[in-house]
Amino acid sequence: MRCKPLLLVDVDGVISLFGFTMDSCPTGSWHQIDGVAHLLSGEAAEHLLDLMSVYELVWCTGWEERADEHLPTLLGLPRLPWLSFDRNPGKGNAHWKLAAIDAHCGDRPAAWLDDALDAGCEEWARERSARGAPTLLVRTRPEVGLTRTERDTLHAWAAQLQT
Structure with missing residues (x-):
């Protein structure tokens, strides 16, 4: 049996929403997490649970282990592994998450x-x-974070891997 592909999941801007105006506040619930108010998407958890049928999910966020400490309870998600990051990758213009992602993913x-x-x-x-x-x-x-559009894109890509 083939391994599922990995799905690296950021939190801010995917699950924890920001950048909206209060008169166009998206559906979700407000939570204080480590003293900071976060609007957690009303639909992201449902999409992530659905995606678990075809992906192995990993927290890929600056929250690191705090994502797994808080989000499973607040959103009804299972506990997930998480990546830890070196905030100074030292590769010129490299994104600060890439070294940890590359090491974790290998060739999967x-x-x-x-x-x-x-x-x-x-x-x-x-x-x-x-x-x-x-x-x-x-x-x-x-x-708006993770919506049906992104979920459908991820399902289609995973299906292509099986052909």
């Missing part, structure tokens, strides 16, 4: 769900895919 197929993907991430994904490790970057808009 991986999708990365984040609102802050940059040109360095795109180059990394192209190079990784070219060497035989399929990679998908999925951007969210931080004011």
Whole structure:
């Protein structure tokens, strides 16, 4: 049996929403997490639970272990592994998450769900895919986070891997 592809899940801008105006506040619930108010998406948890049927989920967030300390209880998600990051990657313009992601993923197929993907991430994904490790970057808009659109994109990509 083949391993499921990895799904690297950011929190801020994917689950914890920001950048919206109060008169267009998205559906969700407010929570104090480590003394900071967060609006947690009303639909992200449902989409993540659905995606677990085809992906192995990993927290890929600056929250690190705090994501797994808080979000499973607040959102009804299972506990997940998380990545730890070196905040100074020392690679010029490299995204600060890439070294830890690369080390964790190896050559497994991986999708990365984040609102802050940059040109360095795109180059990394192209190079990784070219060497035989399929990679998908999925951007969210931080004011709405993970929606049905991104979930459907992730399902379609996982299905392509099976053919």
